[in-house]
Amino acid sequence: MADYNVVRRRIEAFRSDEIVLDPKDLRQVRQRLDALRITMTPLATSTRLGLHRYRLGGLATGVESLDPGLVARVRAAAAGTYMEGETPAPLDLLLFHLREASAAGHRGYQPVVAKVRVYENIEGSPYSGGSAGDPQPIPAFELRPPSESTRRRPRIGILDTPLHPHPQLAGRYLLGTPDALLPEQEQQVSFSGHALFVASVAARQAPDAEFVIYPVLDAKTLTTGSWELATTMVGTLDDDLDMMIIALGGATADGREPLVLARACERTSGIVKVAALGNNGQNRAAAPEGTQFSELPPNTPIWPAASSTVIAVGARNEAGDAAAYFSPTLEEAPWTDCTAPGMHLPGLFLPGRVWMADLDVVAGVVKVTDRWADFPAPGHATWSGTSFAAAYAGGAIAQKAYEQGVSVRELADELFWEDPDRAPTTFDSAAPAGIDIVRFMK
Structure with missing residues (x-):
């Protein structure tokens, strides 16, 4: 179904009339589109990604002139990705x-051209996530203060919603863009506190870290495009980051890494990237009554977490002996790199009355529900999800690197890539009032 210029299916979502294209293939693609009377309007160019973005005109009419057998070949090539009623x-x-x-005319060569994907907040959408519960108020707590060290501190980018300027996080963050702070709102909605909660969970593990806030998710729909995410990622190359924490993602019908995101990951190779595995687990027996489960099967890769260049973090249950009910298991998601606590984690949150919201995936809008809670100022909560497990793991890695006097990149390489046959590693970097352990798995 198309809405707001987006095609939304059970597995994937993408802009219905936009493409990204490597300039090497511009001439070939333009010739073929001209023959179909499909127009190309330039929208953006990213030299760091090496890609152009275009809007297509006359697309539906143009493809009508193609081989009538094309639909059958597309469906055959994408067997299993189209659900009943989807075309x-x-x-x-x-x-x-x-x-x-x-490929037929050039011995298998295919142009580098792809869709502009739509990614969504892992917490906010049953499309890529599922219900892991609403945030709940808790008594106030203090973040651990930074150490007295004068060495350069690890710098972590938070790619998420705009940030509520919580007083307890003051002095620990920078703004990656002028619009990185959450504007005043008449009605506070739960998802508006997501970036703050992510940053504070990471800060509980990494008191010596400095955070940079990049608001990539639209505040009303909790979505972003692969182009916006990718250009933000390569834009961080100007900001001397050591790590990115990315608590959003999306699936592709063919299970392959999206072109734009793959480019961004490759071209930010010096920055450690930590991403949420996704809340598309299906352990119904362990879930609270009334849980809304994701429509995505648990063995569906969520990007960017599934990328070979990204540390994919799943959530463990409170006992620490199994995956949380909403987190895919290692058998379901073998691209998992590590797991971390992800249930009822404490963090900083919005103050005052906050209305809980759900994302209507079909309409692509956030709907405020009749559920609410009061959070005494300055705002503290518990929340569950793989977003927060990713924040926990990212903070733990960054702090461990700082304490060892090595770079975040060096420690990540040692933990995840240097010895693929090494047994699982466990270390406890939690604060005295912290939660549990981070368990790294190969």
Whole structure:
């Protein structure tokens, strides 16, 4: 179904009339589109990604002139990805045609052209997430103060919603963009506190870290495009980051890494990237009554977590002996790199009355519910989800590197990539009032 210029399916969501294209293939693609009377309007260029973004005009009419057997070939090539009632979109047909025609004429060569994907907040959407419960108020607590060391502190980018300027986080963060702070709102909605909660969970593990806030998620729909996410990622190259914590993601119908995101991950290789595995686990027996489960099967890779260049973090249950009910297991998601506590974690939150919200995936809008809670100022809460497990693990890694006097990159390489046959590693970097352990798994 298309809405707000977005095609939304059970597995994937993408802009219905936009493409990204490597300039090397511009001439070939333009010739084929001209033949179909499909226009290309430039929207943006990123030299750091090496990609152009275009809007297509006349797409639906243009693909009507293609081989009538194209639909059947697309469905056959994507077996299992279309659910009952779903059909290939005009953009699906066009991209398949471009690749098929090029491969036939150039000994298998396919142009580098792809969709502009839609990614969503891991907590906020049953499309890529599922219900892991609403935030709940708790008594106030203090963050551990930074050490007295004068060495350069690890710098962690938080790619998420705008940040509520909580007084307890003051002095620990910088703004990556002018609009990185949450504007005043007449009605406070739960998801508006997401970036703050993520940053504070990381700060509880990494009191010596400095955070940089990048508001990539739209405050009303809790979505972002792969282009916006990717250009923000490569834009951080100006900000001397050691790590990014990315608590958002999306799936692809073919299970492959999206082009734009793959480029961004490759071109920020010096920055450690930690991402949430996704709340699409399906352990119904362990879930509270009334849990809303994700429509995504638990063995669906969520990007960027599934990327080979990213540390994918799943959530453990409170006992620490199994995956949380909303987190895919290691058997379901073998791209998991580590697990961390992810249930009822304490963090900083919005003060005052906060209305809980759900994301209506079909409409692409956040709907405020009749559920609410009062959070005494300055705002503290518990919340559950793989977003917060990722924040916990990212903070623990950064703090451990700082304490050892090595770079975050060096420690991450040692833990995850240098010895693939090494047994699982466990270390406890929690604060005295912390939660549990981070368990690294190969």
